[in-house]
């Protein structure tokens with residue numbers, strides 16, 4: 214089976230993001246972001262409903278600086294620990 218993953222949803226992450234109200238503050242904290250910052254999140258997954266793999270790619274923009282950050286979970290399931298461990302694994 215092929216696993217060509219495409220964007221399944223896309224969101225702007227703000228302090229009052231309804232799907233996950235803590236996400237913005239955790240990203241600012243663990244990625245040591247300086248506000249104001251623009252954070253977009255795209256969930257990537259299969260058209261195949263039986264595929265359990267969903268990952269979230271964050272695009273973080275501060276002024277002219279743009280960086281990407283990946284967490285191997287759907288947005289609503291991202292925990293503080295997921296962000297912490299993803300930061301350890303990825304060089305931004």
Ligand SMILES: [Zn+2]
Nearest residue numbers: 216259264266
């Ligand atoms: Zn897949």
